[in-house]
Amino acid sequence: MAEIPAPARERRVGRLLATLIVVLIVIGGVGSFLIARGRWWMLPVASVHGVEIDRLFNTTLVVTGIVFVLIHVVLAVFVWRYADRGTGRAAYWHDDRTLELTYTLIPAAVMITLVSMGAVVWAQVHSPPPPDAMVVEARGEQFGWLFRYPGKDGVFGRIDPARISVKDNPMGLDPADPASKSNIVTRDLHLVLARPVRVRIRSKDVIHSFYIPAFRVKQDAVPGMTVEIWFTPTREGDYELACAQLCGVGHYIMRGKVKVESQDAFDTWLAQQSH
Ligand SMILES: [Cu+2]
Structure with missing residues (x-):
């Protein structure tokens, strides 16, 4: 059997390690989330406002959770796909208007939506109390x-x-x-x-x-x-x-x-x- 050239061998080891790290992170993340939910999650809600606050908390957790996972998957794919093979040069350009608008406007829209939802709940929590309180x-x-x-x-x-x-x-x-x-x-x-x-x-x-x-x-x-x-x-x-x-x-x-x-x-x- 022909000996594998050194760069190819290193790449294979790198990919194996990367896979191992991703698997460990997924197991660790899912595992600690489940344990935390069972043991240290918030107490069952016992007030009117609390229901809204929990809804907001869960929405924020889900939205930021999806973004977190997506970004790390993209990062991993890029590391995997475009790892240096010892050949070629990295592409370089600047001023890409569409790309810059996309990565500015989408996060801005998501943040503004979350903050507005929070402002609505905040206004409810800090509204004047009912007269019979x-x-x-x-x-x-x-x-x-x-x-x-x-x-x-x-x-x-x-x-x-x-x-x-x-x-x-x-x-x-x-x-x-x-x-x-x-x-x-x-x-x-x-x-x-x-x-x-x-x-x-x-x-x-x-x-x-x-x-x-x-x-x-x-x-x-x-x-x-x-x-x-x-x-x-x-x-x-x-x-x-x-x-x-x-x-x-x-x-x-x-x-x-x-x-x-x-x-x-x-x-x-x-x-x-x-x-
Ligand atoms: Cu004190």
Whole structure:
């Protein structure tokens, strides 16, 4: 058998290695996607807005996924097909108007479509809350969450940071304000099923972030500001509130409990909370 010339042998080894790499990448990509979906995928959605956000997320993932695969297939085909055989010269030209317009306009159209879809959902999420929404305040601190319900009169009393006392007055309610009397301060967040809720988010010290993964809700809590968000829980149950902003050594324990329940159960619970 005639010996294979060196360049041809190298090419064959190169192609074998390329095939191996492509196969490994495909196995690794598909495998890790499946494992991630089973283990670390997003929690089942439990809010009205969350459904739209998930749809947007999946659309973006599919579109960018297709582009990613296509580009790498084209790259692999070119490496394979046009590998240097030790003969000839590479072609060179510039100024190809059609090509340049194509690779500019198509990605621009795709990006503008995705961004517009995102803007629509963003506008929904940040639209004014329905008038019948209940109101609750959430305050982050190093390291935990505190909630305040306005009580019967529906008014939040004045807060005075100088009055904050861990034991007696963690929220810093000002007793001089009559509206403070009916305010109810709690350690857990209870919400009513299918009832929109407006959350006034504040911080006592540094920047925290109010994050309830199951509701697809995430909003920074900024000291000196009250930031409002609203959403509507759609499933009864217990959920987790996390801080999504690295806020200090105890960041990891900033875990709050959220319970979504019927209006009756909520009223009973609220009545049991001390003022
Ligand atoms: Cu925090």
